[in-house]
Amino acid sequence: MDLLNEAEAALCPANEPSAEVPNGAAGHYLLGLIYRYTDRRKSAIHHFKQALSMDPVMWAAYEELCILGAAEEATAFFGEAAALCIQKQYLNCSTSPKLHSSAEDCNLVDSRHYVSEDSSPRQPKHMQSLKDIPGNHHGVPLLGVTSGQPINSGLSNISYYNTPSPMVTQMSGVVPPPLCRNVQPNGSNMNSLSVENSPRSTVNSTIQAPRRKFVDEGKLRKISGRLFSDSGPRRSSRLSGDASVNANPNTTAVSGNGTSYSSKYFSGSKLNSTAFRSVTVRKGQPWANENIDEGIHNDVIDDSRAPTTSSSSLTMEAKSYEQEEAYIPVGGQVISGSKVISGASEILTLLRVLGEGFRLACLYRCQDALEAFQKLPYKHYNTGWVLSQVGKVYCEVDYLEADRAFGLARQITPYNLEGMDVYSTVLYHLKEDMKLSYLAQELTQTDRLAPQSWCAMGNCYSLQKDHETALKNFQRAAQLNPRFAYAHTLCGHEYVALEDFENGIKCYQSALRVDTRHYNAWYGLGMVYLRQEKFEFSEHHFRMAFQINPRSSVILSYLGTALHALKRSEEALVVMEKAILADKKNPVPMYQKANILMSLEKFDEALKVLEELKEYAPRESSVYALMGNIYKRRNMHERAMLHYGISLDLKPSATDAAAIKAAIEKLHVPDEMDDNL
């Protein structure tokens, strides 16, 4: 609700600085978010770290740290100490009422957040589906949750919800109402957090998708089955379940029939599946394996990740939980400490890999991030979340690969909206207007209230040069979630395309207020200042963008351009070299380098570079035009004519065509003068 001050006061009374933050890890996480949104970066980092130390499986906190750019190696957080911590927590929790109650908690929590009406229709369904579900999921869900988030969040909450819930009876098979639904992507992050936390046993998976408006009844069951795997049961219970199951945790295959949901239920398994983003975590077969016919929606569940910050619960992977054949009687398992540890370490291993990958992606160390994600077992890799992350990473490097990765992600989890804004940008760059408009349509149908859908729509219009409509769409996206930095940046781009630089600057600045590490906004500001010829500002902004993303050849090439405009041409050349090295496929820095060399009157070198460039991009008119210019300067008129002719053949823009023709005419004039003489 944006009442950040009040929230902060509630969590951390001003006059008691050393008071313990309520609700342990979740409280720290919320506090961290508050600080982040009020620009107190250091405090935010401190609180996220606290949250992680108290609850090592709190993926959401780790994600926030990555986004703030302050995360350390994943192993630091998801190491052995963490495993012990989890065990301790489990043991604490286990003293609470039986699994059933824990399950209740989950349900309770869920119901708290989730629209109760959602659950009600489900309850009956779940009930029956639950019956047959062996409780073997427990272990799995946890593991599945690579995305990890929910676990933590859920955990903390779980401890508070030890009261036996009335749902207990239902619980048996009750699939928590689709939690996802209640998660408002646009709601404050805190809300989403809480939502996630609430153990949503079954629902979790579905819940994940806040936008799951269309879950059919029939599918619900399946979904719930899925969800179950992730959701609800307390982690501890899961762990225990896991331990007991001890089978490949991943195997909790959630059969589409929903019969296998048993695992979910196990009494009391409190999987915080909530957070389970379906995508990455699922150890089991990715959704694809599920009986998709029915279970399509399941994917949705997982995929839809609240656009809000990371906390959005990973819908989970739970889905991936495939129902295990082995039904492990859930109830009343007495999980021994060692099993907890092994279960915990399984989870942590997964979280470690995911965490590492995510961290590197946030630092834009693309190759390393890709390698980290490659380490994931096949099943986990092929989940929506991981593939979206991979796609985002490729977006920096190679648009075609990004397209492929996102395409796969959409096949596997078609209802996941997170990362789809980046996908729409990739398609925009590739100029695939058919695919882009299809994506936009699908996303808007999936969830009209998600900023990503409107971003995709806006990109669609922008590709067709209808900047006014694109701007409206982006403004809508920004309205839906003012904390979604990319929407603001895209608004800025459209204003600049409409040549309204003032508003463009304002938009970029609001994007930066939300997320200082959003390098696109820095880049946008640099471009505006470059156009307005305020070269020093421009250089500063490009440098900030460069510091955040040091591997981008486009940023480097513009930095070089700005330096050249400031007459610091030597530095400009150095930067251009770096840009050329950063990405061999990018022809623009080479062109810029030739430009700079020409203005420095180093014609021969410039020509050499341009000759090379001809190989890379043989149909680029500006290359020949520039060569024509250089030959003209050197008074080699025939060659100049030749190149001007070729460049005209390659259909330059009208302005350039006029300029080139004018240059050709001027070439003749000296000859005429000679004749006259």
Add this chain to the structure above:
Amino acid sequence: MSLEMAAESSEGEEEGKLSGGNQVLIVDDELRELGKKAAWSVSSCKPGNGVSSLRDDNLETYWQSDGAQPHFVNIQFQKKVRLQLVVLYVDFKLDESYTPSKISIRAGDGFHNLKEIKAVELVKPTGWLYLSLSGIDPRDTFVNTFMLQIAVLSNHLNGRDTHVRQIKVYGPRPNPIPQQPFQFTSEEFITYSTIR
């Protein structure tokens, strides 16, 4: 020198006779309307039919002059702009004797040094009329100027005052990538030239 020659040649250019007129305004994608950046003024007008009716995108409203001929529409820019096309909407069927017949377009730095760059005669026009400012020489594709003046020298049926319903001026789009001598044309260059 060559530019002056071009200007001279277009002065004596054919006095084109234009008739008809398009009902739909279709302009090349490479051009963009520049009127928003200019200050528009008219030599005279009847109250209620002032210069704003020329720019309101409403073909029902029109500017009506109120004085002696010739009538002028002055378009002044803050810096030199490259213009390529002027489009007017006039309708003989609605305006009859108010419809302009002879139009002269002048360009220059200000009122003191305007020179005619185009002259046309209209014959019962109904719709959008495209008046290109380009000369024959490719170097004259654009007119680079501070000010444009559209002068209505005479009307149909010897009417004194004139009606013009809409005027738009077009020039080339600037290079989307600043500080570049030429625009990029190939896919590879364009894809890598921006970050979104």
